[in-house]
Amino acid sequence: MAEFSTSIKDKGNVSIIYLNGYLDAHTAPQLETNFSELIDRDKYNIVVNFTDLHYISSAGLGVFMAYIEKIRENEGDIKLSSMSDKVYNIFDLLGFPLLYEIFKSEDEAISKFKETGNVENKK
Amino acid sequence: MKTKNNIDKKLKIQSRTENLSVIREFIQSAAEEVGMKPGVTEDVMLAVDEACTNIMKHAYKSYPDGEILLKLKYSDHKLTIIIVDYGNSFHPENVPDPDLQKYYRQHRVGGLGMYLMKTLMDEVSYNSVPGKYNEVYLTKYLNNSH
Numbered sequence: 039m040a041e042f043s044t045s046i047k048d049k050g051n052v053s054i055i056y057l058n059g060y061l062d063a064h065t066a067p068q069l070e071t072n073f074s075e076l077i078d079r080d081k082y083n084i085v086v087n088f089t090d091l092h093y094i095s096s097a098g099l100g101v102f103m104a105y106i107e108k109i110r111e112n113e114g115d116i117k118l119s120s121m122s123d124k125v126y127n128i129f130d131l132l133g134f135p136l137l138y139e140i141f142k143s144e145d146e147a148i149s150k151f152k153e154t155g156n157v158e159n160k161k
Numbered sequence: 162m163k164t165k166n167n168i169d170k171k172l173k174i175q176s177r178t179e180n181l182s183v184i185r186e187f188i189q190s191a192a193e194e195v196g197m198k199p200g201v202t203e204d205v206m207l208a209v210d211e212a213c214t215n216i217m218k219h220a221y222k223s224y225p226d227g228e229i230l231l232k233l234k235y236s237d238h239k240l241t242i243i244i245v246d247y248g249n250s251f252h253p254e255n256v257p258d259p260d261l262q263k264y265y266r267q268h269r270v271g272g273l274g275m276y277l278m279k280t281l282m283d284e285v286s287y288n289s290v291p292g293k294y295n296e297v298y299l300t301k302y303l304n305n306s307h
Contacts, residue, residue, distance in 0.1 A: 041182055060182065060185075062178070062181045062182075062210060062214070063178045063181060063210075063214040063217070063218070064178035064179050064181050064182070093185075093203075093206075093207075095181075095207060095210045095211060095214065095274070095277075096211060096214075096273035096274045096277055097214055097274075099273060100273065103261075103264050103265065106265065107265060107266070124200070124203060128207070128277070131276075131277065131280055132259065132261070132273055132276065132277070133259075133261050134261070136261065137261055137265060
């Protein structure tokens with residue numbers, strides 16, 4: 039059983055990471071690899087789409103903390119979108135909405151990069 | 162499906178993260194047997210995942226062949242999961258509540274799992290006999306609102 043998978047799509051200068059399945063201490067390294075590879079390619083405008091993520095534990099939340107400062111130092115951001123209520127509740131319990139912008143849809147998250155000028159600046 | 166008033170189950174498993182999904186399925190199947198609502202079941206699964214992840218990382222320091230024993234009991238609308246390991250002893254009093262601003266600066270997190278366990282369960286307690294075993298007790302009460 040493939041319990042967790044990711045895929046990445048570039049839309050303009052924003053990279054979208056799509057999460058699918060169960061993100062726990064076993065599968066978190068896969069997402070770490072995704073962030074490392076994007077940073078290696080100088081891709082700092084990142085949206086993470088949670089539509090198909092069914093489960094997250096604190097090990098999964100830790101991945102976002104590991105990369106956020108490096109990404110913001112490079113004038114980028116990690117924006118989160120399309121979470122189920124269940125997954126949002128875990129982020130909320132741990133206070134993550136104070137540190138990360140969370141949007142209902144992927145398009146809203148992408149347009150926020152355009153508003154702040156990050157997309158244009160990187161062109 | 163008729164729900165059960167009492168269950169008593171055990172799962173013995175090695176301390177490797179690939180087993181976290183097996184642990185969650187064990188909890189889910191028992192929760193269904195006692196008629197727990199899905200939202201509550203998910204909370205219990207996450208709390209048990211966090212406890213076992215902590216054991217794998219800290220008690221066994223990622224050694225994959227340590228033994229973890231889960232004992233699950235349900236009676237009188239009370240579900241208790243006792244998680245036993247034979248690794249390094251643990252001092253919960255030394256773990257502060259999470260401080261995200263600090264973690265942001267340090268690029269790491271710690272204590273999130275323990276905080277989630279406390280928040281999602283009705284009771285959490287620890288019993289450690291150094292050099293012998295450690296136990297985590299997680300309890301959830303099932304009343305009509307659950």
